[in-house]
Amino acid sequence: MFGEKFYKKINKLAPWQQTVFALALAQRMYPNYQLFSDTSHFGNGTRFRETLDVLWTYLTVKGSRVDLSAELESFETLIPDPSRFEQYGAYPALDACVALGAAYNSVICRVGEEVMEASGASLGTVAGFVELLAERDLSEEELYDNELIMAEMEFQVELLEKVSQPRDAEAILAIRDFAAQEGVSNIGISLE
Numbered sequence: 001m002f003g004e005k006f007y008k009k010i011n012k013l014a015p016w017q018q019t020v021f022a023l024a025l026a027q028r029m030y031p032n033y034q035l036f037s038d039t040s041h042f043g044n045g046t047r048f049r050e051t052l053d054v055l056w057t058y059l060t061v062k063g064s065r066v067d068l069s070a071e072l073e074s075f076e077t078l079i080p081d082p083s084r085f086e087q088y089g090a091y092p093a094l095d096a097c098v099a100l101g102a103a104y105n106s107v108i109c110r111v112g113e114e115v116m117e118a119s120g121a122s123l124g125t126v127a128g129f130v131e132l133l134a135e136r137d138l139s140e141e142e143l144y145d146n147e148l149i150m151a152e153m154e155f156q157v158e159l160l161e162k163v164s165q166p167r168d169a170e171a172i173l174a175i176r177d178f179a180a181q182e183g184v185s186n187i188g189i190s191l192e
Helices: 004-011 015-040 045-060 068-076 090-108 114-134 140-144 147-163 169-183
Strands: none
Touching (some): 015 045, 015 114, 015 169, 090 114, 140 147
């Protein structure tokens, strides 16, 4: 299911569904950002969490008023530039920011590619981590045979099924909880 057929399906989602999909991926990658922030003393994991929560609230609380552009703009100063850090964690942290930014941009200035950007960032995080562990570049076949890559693709397929349901605040909050994966990120980082 993953691949061209999958991407056609996520592109056919309604705009609010694409926002929830991208935001759910950012939610899942939050521990990657938090760990990087804690170890590098760059950024602010609490602010990342708050930025996530603002958009979840915007999507689930009828009549909520928030300046999403201002939220995103204040968050942009917390996005790491991996070329400025020696530690690998800057890359997964950046990818988490890409997914969060894509979710916000899908509401603020919707281009239509934000959901693809978030999906690619999440899958790219896992692929980069798998290659880091292998200590070499892997072929596409080797990557697709890897259990972490398979788990990421399965997660995104299941997420697609969940966001394909009719809009309902409780369903969106259930997606948020599903995406949190009990505090474990897409590369196995846990803050517990």
